[in-house]
Amino acid sequence: MSKFLTAGLLGLFLMLTPTVQADDKDIIRGKMQAWLDAYNTKDIGALMALYGDRIYYANNGSDLVTSIEQIRANYGAQFKAGGGATVEFSEELVTVGEKLAHIAGKYRVNIPQGDGKAQSFYGRVLLIFEKQADEWKLVVDFDNQGKDLSAENFH
Numbered sequence: 673m674s675k676f677l678t679a680g681l682l683g684l685f686l687m688l689t690p691t692v693q694a695d696d697k698d699i700i701r702g703k704m705q706a707w708l709d710a711y712n713t714k715d716i717g718a719l720m721a722l723y724g725d726r727i728y729y730a731n732n733g734s735d736l737v738t739s740i741e742q743i744r745a746n747y748g749a750q751f752k753a754g755g756g757a758t759v760e761f762s763e764e765l766v767t768v769g770e771k772l773a774h775i776a777g778k779y780r781v782n783i784p785q786g787d788g789k790a791q792s793f794y795g796r797v798l799l800i801f802e803k804q805a806d807e808w809k810l811v812v813d814f815d816n817q818g819k820d821l822s823a824e825n826f827h
Contacts, residue, residue, distance in 0.1 A: 696768040697768055699768075700768055700774075701775065704775050706722060710722070719747060720744050720747075723813075729812075730813075734746075757781055761797070763775065772803070774801065778794065778796055778797075779794070797814065
């Protein structure tokens with residue numbers, strides 16, 4: 673292949689590949705932080721504002737849920753039950769494209785106990801966002817509890 677053809681194909685590829693700015697990743701990180709803030713302050717309105725109308729959700733060993741109303745009911749019940757559970761997140765990967773973005777990492781759920789200590793659960797989470805009308809909306813929310821995570825290797 674000639675140098676000119678190779679250079680031309682590379683140029684065409686670069687023109688067709690969407691350019692993602694570094695601050696696009698920060699927007700997705702901000703969405704993750706907004707999720708944590710809303711959950712940890714039990715703000716159901718702020719939490720649900722992050723989700724799109726179409727959702728694929730499987731958390732806490734639950735079955736797949738595709739109804740935003742079911743997700744609202746689930747978090748609403750958790751928040752009303754109290755207990756003061758909080759979630760922490762440690763990023764492992766964030767990728768942003770033109771229409772889809774995802775962030776993945778480790779999570780720790782801390783549940784206060786009567787003796788003043790906290791019971792913790794660890795796992796990994798994958799959140800996928802879709803750009804809808806120039807706003808990133810959460811469309812996939814999956815987590816699992818991996819045996820390779822513990823207090824010793826959370827961060």
